[in-house]
Amino acid sequence: MATTTIVNGNVYVTTGSVRENTITHDTDKVVEIFSARIEYNYVNAIGGFGFKSKGNVDVDTPRKIRDMKKIQKVITVTGILDDETTLRSITKRNNLLNMGEFERALTLVWGTGNYQTIFKPSENKGVFILKMRFRETAGIYGQNFAADPQPMIKRDIEIQFVAGKDI
Numbered sequence: 001m002a003t004t005t006i007v008n009g010n011v012y013v014t015t016g017s018v019r020e021n022t023i024t025h026d027t028d029k030v031v032e033i034f035s036a037r038i039e040y041n042y043v044n045a046i047g048g049f050g051f052k053s054k055g056n057v058d059v060d061t062p063r064k065i066r067d068m069k070k071i072q073k074v075i076t077v078t079g080i081l082d083d084e085t086t087l088r089s090i091t092k093r094n095n096l097l098n099m100g101e102f103e104r105a106l107t108l109v110w111g112t113g114n115y116q117t118i119f120k121p122s123e124n125k126g127v128f129i130l131k132m133r134f135r136e137t138a139g140i141y142g143q144n145f146a147a148d149p150q151p152m153i154k155r156d157i158e159i160q161f162v163a164g165k166d167i
Contacts, residue, residue: 004030011035011077011110013096013159015103018120021112029099031092033157035079038110045070073163075108075119075127081134081155089155093134096159100129105166119163127161 004023006012011033016025023030046067081089099106105126109118119127136155 001025002027002030004032006109006112006116007032008112008115009035011038011079011108013099014107014109015099016107017122018107018109018118021116023107023109028091028095031081031096031099033077033079033159034082035077035110037076037078039076039078041072041074041076043072043074045072074130075161075163076158077161078158079156081157083153089136089153093136093155093157096129096132096157100132104128105164106161108161119161121166124165125163126166127163128166130160130162132160133158 001024004012004014004025006018006021006023012023012030013033014023014025014030016023016029044067046065081092083089105121105128107118107120108127109116109120111117119125134155134157137153
């Protein structure tokens with residue numbers, strides 16, 4: 001097991017456990033996103049039903065509205081997967097793809113102390129990856145670079161999560 005310290009300004013996706021400002025996880029089960037923006041959308045699907053009145057009525061009858069309580073919480077994180085000395089951004093991308101495909105509910109956390117926001121399955125509000133989009137440079141332009149590993153590459157990411165209970 002490894003540990004990662006939560007840094008303000010970053011978002012963490014993990015299957016591990018969070019305690020205060022530390023994530024305990026398996027080696028490839030935490031991804032740090034250097035975040036530029038987090039959007040938290042709350043959508044309540046309110047259904048509208050139209051009923052026709054019996055007989056001939058000239059006045060338009062009002063519609064009946066029913067709150068279906070089909071609530072969806074969508075968190076969109078836009079940021080950067082950055083190369084680090086211990087973990088390359090391409091590995092982070094592959095780890096996210098694997099977590100999305102093979103894991104169930106994930107933990108999503110950002111901030112520390114009283115300003116920490118956390119979604120974790122142990123409290124019945126984990127997150128599931130809804131959509132991921134990566135934008136990356138293909139390499140260094142105009143240079144012949146044959147070393148391995150390749151030079152630092154910036155990979156932009158936009159990832160959407162839906163919060164919910166794993167059943």
